[in-house]
Amino acid sequence: MNARAKYCNKNPGHPGFIPAPEFSLHHLPLELQSDIVLRYVKNCSARTVQLSTRYVSPERPENYVFGQLKGRTNPRLASGWVCGVYFLGGPCKCHECSAEGAQPRARCWELTVVTACSCVYNSEESKATKVTFFYDDETSRNNTKSLMGGEVEYANAGEDRCAFACITHDEAFAVQMDELRKERVFLWQSILSVAPFNMQHSQCIVISHPHGQSKFITVGQQVEITSRPEASQPYYKYMADTCPGSAGGPVLVLPGLDCPDPGWLPIVLHHSGALRDTENSHNFSGDRSTLYV
Template sequence: MEATGTGDQGITIGKRGDQGCHECEVFGEGPEALESTRSWSLCTKNPGHEGFIPYPDFRPDHLPAGWRTPEKIESVRIMAEITVRLRVNYTSFDRPDGFAFCNSKGSTSVHTGSGWIHDVRYRKDVPCPCSDCATSLSPQPEWTEIVVVTAAHVVYNTEEAQATAVDLFYDDERSRRNGRMKTAMGSEVKFVDVEGDTCLLSCATHDTDLNEKLQELRPSAAKTFAERNCFANWRPTVGNVCVIISHPHGKPKQITIGQVKATQTTDGVVSRLSYSACTCPGSSGAVVLPMDAVGAARPARSAVHSLGRGELGLNHSSAAIHHYRPRYDKLFNQDYAEYSL
């Protein structure tokens, strides 16, 4: 299909082609659920999606022999639980020229990506930034902040964050019907790095059921990611297994498994990865877990999926999230010194 259509279809096709090799899915021609199903069915990158495992169907034997330790299996499970879908309903006029969607500024066509929960905090020390509290004469004094890691090309700034719906626990289609899937609205971009294609997005919620679900995850997540701040030892090895958990085509979360094929080092630290694990539009911002980390794979030691069909047909990450720690160290020390997940 050429990007020469008319009306909503032409706008959507134009925006879809305005991201280069990045992998957001773009909607805007009809109901999102129908467009998602159609994009999945018509996918040309991975026809049939044979390499994709629906999260509820994931089993230990999906991992290669020798990689099925309880720690690694639990890492995948916990990481899947905290993987989220992002639906971005606006493209900011402030996007830099030459950046993804730079020719679609002002567009209200929805683009979707993936991400994962980096932190959850119960807050009463600062006012809630949600739209209801911001316009209320009696804002709620207590709220839950959810910080999500994604790619900068998925959510670029606070203006876009405030037009972003973050869907948690979207495990399968039943999740939408039975109420397991929860949605929180974005409120602020805490940190963004265009060169490293990394973003920390803050959401605010008063949903007590959602807060309870996240608190139920805390013990397992805290144990699994106990050494998440130990960045120096992260050395993903070429040839070893990596796992990606994402929402391809905006569909329920899927797991793909492949190998690390190449690494890029910056200042002596691995900063980017190339890998064979399958991805599709909608996978942008997803976690990339190299499973050869000591013990369990950890989100702070993981990379953010950014590019598909790159060099040699491989997929590529943006910067490994830990590599940019010094650049937002002040933020972490002052505002995120204590982690909930």
């Protein structure tokens, strides 16, 4: 446990946080104890990343989170996940290949990483963000892989969603991430064919890097789907524990009998903490969207 986690006020002792490699069937509610659900959680866990960023763009509005710190260095930690993999070919135009005297690589791949817009606001901030893959536990620290963020592909402060590119020259890594993406589609369809599950309440599973530690998984009941005005997508309220650093991590919603639209199998992102419901200490997602999942 790092020092921030040790002195955590929000979830002292972190009892509900399960180290990702230890997550197994018995951590799931009885109705969800199937191999297909476990594979789905493990698949999303493998695509979950730690983000370490250090800059606040001058473009952040004054009244937005971190807006008071704009233009300044401000180290902060968050989570995110890989939702897309694309072969770009070459010559590569990444930061490394564009450096003076560099020989641009002939082959490169773009990974799309999604996180909260409150964590990474625009390209200026994503380019100052280090993305760490496979930081599953302390023993896996030497097997992690890190890339710097590239251009933002999509950012929407209202949805609290940001998607940015990461360029890699490592074919084996890109293929591995793409296989996971394809497997996720298969698992998604398999789960939807049995949803809703025969349980009273839908369940939310959060995968994240609390306090910048290695990867942890928490499970908790969905409390409410909060509708929003006009054509906006709703957001979710849930009891699964989260801490600072969890923002931007995926929240897998597994529909129970209380789910009004079981044809969905949303992966939403964890919004920063319990800011909107401090009294009941429920946690909130960003809005449900089919974009960048």
